[in-house]
Amino acid sequence: MSAKLCITICIVAFIALLGVAAAENVIDEVVNTAMKELPFEKGNQNILIMANTGYARGSEIYLDEFLSKVSELGLSTSKNVIFVHNSYNKPLWFAFFDRSTGDCIYIEVKDGKISKQAKENIAANNLLSNPEDWDAKMKSKVFDGNEFSIMTIANVWARGMPWELQKSAEFHNHICPGLTSGYLIAQYLKKELPLESGKEYQILAVPPWCKDDTLQMIFDSTVGKRKMVVKTLSKEQTNALPDNMKNIAGIYIRWDRNKGEGQGIILTFDWNKVCKEAGINRSDFKDFKSYKWWYARLKLDLWMMDYLDKPEYLISKVKEFEIDSNTLNKLKTAGVDPLIELGIIEEKLSKTEEKTVEEKKSPFPFEVTIAGFAIAAVICSMLKRRD
Helix, strand or coil: CCHHHHHHHHHHHHHHHHHHHHHHHCCCCCCCCHHHHCCCCCCCCEEEEECCCCCCHHHHHHHHHHHHHHHHHHCCCCCEECCCCCCCCCCCCCCCEECCCCEEEEEEEEEEEEEEEEECCCCHHHHHHHHHHHHHHHHCCCCCHHHHHHHHHHHHHCCCCCHHHHHHHHHCCCCCCHHHHHHHHHHHHHHCCCCCCCEEEEEECCCCHHHHHHHHHHCCCCCCCCCCCCCCCHHHHHHCCCHHHHCHHHHHHHEEEEEEEEEEEEEEEEEEHHHHHCCCCCHHHHHCCCCCHHHHHHHHHHHHHHCCCHHHEEEEEEEEEEEEEHHHHHHHCCCHHHHCCCCCCCCCCHHHHHHHHHHHHCCCCCCHHHHHHHHHHHHHHHHHCEE
């Protein structure tokens, strides 16, 4: 080995060691700050750590040291840590939440150093009883825009969030009633249309909402694998739905690839019942000028926790059908309305099509009628000449 090559290897190794040491120092600083400011001691099972480690650009260099530190704290990566999905261009952040007090410390890291930290009490009873105060802090971005993600995940976790909902929350990066409705739909499908060996779910997200992130996570019925097709409903389509399908929540097919056949069901989710029993107006979800948009979501997040094992209380099966591969492919094709194909709503004809239909209904086709008028005109002309 040449001296030059040897020197190069040594330099690379030294830089790598510096990177590891820097990562250790940053994670140590983050954890020590949290333990001091929150405060908490090792082994405290009331602690939840939320972080976007591994998603933020360059944050993967901290991952091993972070997991090692979690183990040192006597915490479980499955029970006490949630990796929150973020876009790659987001800053690296950590949030430590104490279930026993509701206190949360937010710590942001930039260029290998703590660049921001803030401590707030985000216990649900505190936020819901003082919504204006927390709304002001949300608008000031006290947690750098991650307030909704952190407060919803933390409070649902505090109530005993099941594993599948936790994984869905990681992917979706927050918890909302829409995401939880997907968890309930998943539990309903397991009971009413259970998967057997060699079968899978083909899902038509008609219409799509946050539920579909849960379904992709739990069933691996992803858009990329062509097991889920997303089709938004227009106002006209929604208005054309029969009364028992106004709250349509998707079309679900248990599919056997080997046989090229499946059984399908259409489900509804009773949002009116949810909102009425929880004391929420559906219009609150769209009131982004006030605190109501997040208040309604957080309140329903907690209310729905009592129904995670009772999906049939909110979900109804309104149609069953058998399906073959040709029909399935047609339902999934762009430009095809699956609700029309399945006989849920009637196809609205264009003016040209309506004219064609009316002509077909007439005992005399349009061309025959015109010819009749022409013949009558010729006969009249001949009679006039005789006169």
